[in-house]
Amino acid sequence: MSGRRQQALWLLIFAGIGVAAYLVYVALDASAEPYCSGVGDCHKVQSSEYAEVAGIPLAVFGLLMYGGLLALRIATTWGPLRSLPILRAWITVLAGSGVLYSVYLTYLELEVIHAICIYCVTSAGIVTLIAIVSWPDFTAARRALAAARSA
Numbered sequence: 756m757s758g759r760r761q762q763a764l765w766l767l768i769f770a771g772i773g774v775a776a777y778l779v780y781v782a783l784d785a786s787a788e789p790y791c792s793g794v795g796d797c798h799k800v801q802s803s804e805y806a807e808v809a810g811i812p813l814a815v816f817g818l819l820m821y822g823g824l825l826a827l828r829i830a831t832t833w834g835p836l837r838s839l840p841i842l843r844a845w846i847t848v849l850a851g852s853g854v855l856y857s858v859y860l861t862y863l864e865l866e867v868i869h870a871i872c873i874y875c876v877t878s879a880g881i882v883t884l885i886a887i888v889s890w891p892d893f894t895a896a897r898r899a900l901a902a903a904r905s906a
Contacts, residue, residue, distance in 0.1 A: 761832075763888050764846070768828055771821040771881040778814035778874055782806070791873055800872035805863050813860070817878055820853050824885065844896035847889040853882035 781789045781801060789797035800806065806813055824846060831842045857879035864871050 760888050764828060767881050767885045768821060768824050771878060774874055774878045775814055775818035775821050779818050782812035782814045794873045796870035797872040797874060799870035800864055800868055800875060803868045820849060823849055840896035840899045843892035847886055847893035850882050850886035850889060854886050857882055
């Protein structure tokens with residue numbers, strides 16, 4: 756992986772953790788109001804019926820996803836398993852799952868809730884960039900697995 760892509764992945768993962776952690780704070784602190792600076796209606800989105808699954812704020816799941824991306828990134832950089840290309844591919848798979856769920860959530864914001872949360876859109880953008888930046892690792896892992904099967 757090129758140095759620039761490595762740096763970009765670290766930056767994007769930590770940015771995602773920051774956004775998700777803020778949304779978790781807003782979701783769990785009843786007195787906290789999301790600061791939207793006039794862009795969108797974060798409060799309407801965060802207080803909608805779609806903001807939780809089984810009583811758990813969606814932001815918690817987002818934070819867990821970014822935590823999983825961080826754990827995979829650490830494992831592929833310093834861990835004893837860093838030479839396994841499949842771990843790098845899992846970064847793309849996890850981020851891709853986040854992209855798909857973000858598309859669904861953005862649909863809900865636009866078509867059902869009729870409000871946009873700038874933090875949700877930012878998180879969707881971050882996870883999309885992670886998927887794009889990590890895509891070459893996914894394709895390399897696929898080639899390595901195909902080569903191992905044919906050997």
